[in-house]
Amino acid sequence: MQIQRHALADQASAALLDRIRAGEWPLGHKLPGETTLAAQLGVGRSTVREAVRELAGKGVLQSRQGAGVFVTATDVPEDWDAVLRRAGIAAVIEARMAIEAEAAALAAVRRTPADLRALRRALRGRAVEGPSLERGAIAAHVDADMAFHRAVVVAAHNEVLVELFDGFVPRLRTAMVDMLRIRPLPSEEADHAAHVALVDAVAARDARAAADHSRTHLASLKEALA
Structure with a gap:
């Protein structure tokens, strides 16, 4: 899925969330590295990092130092x-x-x-x-x-x-x-x-x-x- 270059981090975050919801990365699964995700989404690594931070803030992802980024929820909890x-x-x-x-x-x-x-x-x-x-x-x-x-x-x-x-x-x-x-x-x-x-x-x-x-x-x- 290619991302239009407008609000890139938001779009990258939405694309990652869609893939998580679809079951591509189940609960507890480790995401591919930044370089792989950047190539798949058509954005830079810094945009991927920002998208991951956004989803981490919503409780969907967790970055573990030295281990990678893991799925901690399969959807954004409702307000x-x-x-x-x-x-x-x-x-x-x-x-x-x-x-x-x-x-x-x-x-x-x-x-x-x-x-x-x-x-x-x-x-x-x-x-x-x-x-x-x-x-x-x-x-x-x-x-x-x-x-x-x-x-x-x-x-x-x-x-x-x-x-x-x-x-x-x-x-x-x-x-x-x-x-x-x-x-x-x-x-x-x-x-x-x-x-x-x-x-x-x-x-x-x-x-x-x-x-x-x-x-x-x-x-x-x-x-x-x-």
Whole structure:
């Protein structure tokens, strides 16, 4: 495949990616040397190096000093934000269940006194008093609820879980605000009680109960948003 001499590195990168997608170089396979690739693509070696750097930055290739360039992915991973924008809210909540139930179990094992204080502060912060949601405080309540759930994840002391949770928040927040404006919670008291039970399980270091409370709460949320 010959490359037109316009944006050569981008075109060379696209050509290499097409060949990787087609299976010419499987996962873990070593690419030919720069001289060979340059001849095949009709570009200079410096352009090949730039194209390889571009694909390495996208996680498709990896340069190993003294060994060569290897295929580490067979396609460019899709942008995380784009995945979440496309995903239905049920799929987002299902992913939250997987993340937060495990985080709740870990929090019960790993929580510190400071974590427990933070959880109880967040629990007080999300408490609904009287008809507050009907008075237009929906967004503030959703933000307080998200802060509570984040405090549970933080108490798990796993930074990967925190990053994953933070990725879900914008997508879920919009859906929660919209839902509560149209369809208020059947029982604000029961909803808050579920959160109290989760904190109590974490405080008691009961990992199984913490995971169960988290999973049950999110399953009911999924049903309400369906």
